[in-house]
Amino acid sequence: MSETTNRRTFLKTGAAASAAASLAYVPTLVHAGGNNQPLKIGLIGSGRRGSGAARQALLADRDVKLWAVGDAFRDRTKSCLTALRQDPILEPKIDVPQERQFIGFDAFTQVINSGVDVVLLCTPPHFRPMHLEAAI
Numbered sequence: 001m002s003e004t005t006n007r008r009t010f011l012k013t014g015a016a017a018s019a020a021a022s023l024a025y026v027p028t029l030v031h032a033g034g035n036n037q038p039l040k041i042g043l044i045g046s047g048r049r050g051s052g053a054a055r056q057a058l059l060a061d062r063d064v065k066l067w068a069v070g071d072a073f074r075d076r077t078k079s080c081l082t083a084l085r086q087d088p089i090l091e092p093k094i095d096v097p098q099e100r101q102f103i104g105f106d107a108f109t110q111v112i113n114s115g116v117d118v119v120l121l122c123t124p125p126h127f128r129p130m131h132l133e134a135a136i
Contacts, residue, residue: 038093040067042116044108044131046080047071050122054084057120058093065093068100068114070107077101109134 039061043054046069058064066084071077081101085091102110108131112119121131 036063038063038065039118040065040116042068042070042111042114042119043080043122044070044111044119045122045124045127046076047122050076050120051080051083053120053122054080055087055090057118058084058090065095067095067116068102068111069096070102070111072103072105072107074103077103 041054041057041064043050043066046054050071054066054069058066069077069081071080081094081096084094100111100114102114108123108127112135119131119135121128121135123131
């Protein structure tokens with residue numbers, strides 16, 4: 001009987017601690033975009049998956065801005081930005097001049113180092129471990 005009680009107590013305490021830890025992390029995320037400055041988004045991989053993810057991220061909140069885009073291929077970056085800019089709701093949220101459009105297999109490092117707050121990793125899965133490690 002005492003073994004069951006101890007297990008229950010342990011599980012309750014563990015669940016409460018886990019919930020508290022996850023809630024403690026939320027203000028940090030909210031604060032990153034706080035103080036009236038938009039959250040700068042970097043997009044790594046600007047094909048169909050990346051274009052869709054960028055669209056969703058830009059629609060998620062009013063204080064977000066697409067800040068940098070990186071892809072191995074210039075035509076994908078260009079078509080992604082062109083499509084996003086055609087949407088009148090998204091167009092004001094796109095601030096990606098030529099200087100923050102990075103091309104090549106090292107574009108992910110340039111996006112990460114461009115002053116972004118968040119990166120969207122939208123490349124094919126075999127590239128993601130390397131991109132995730134660099135982002136962290």
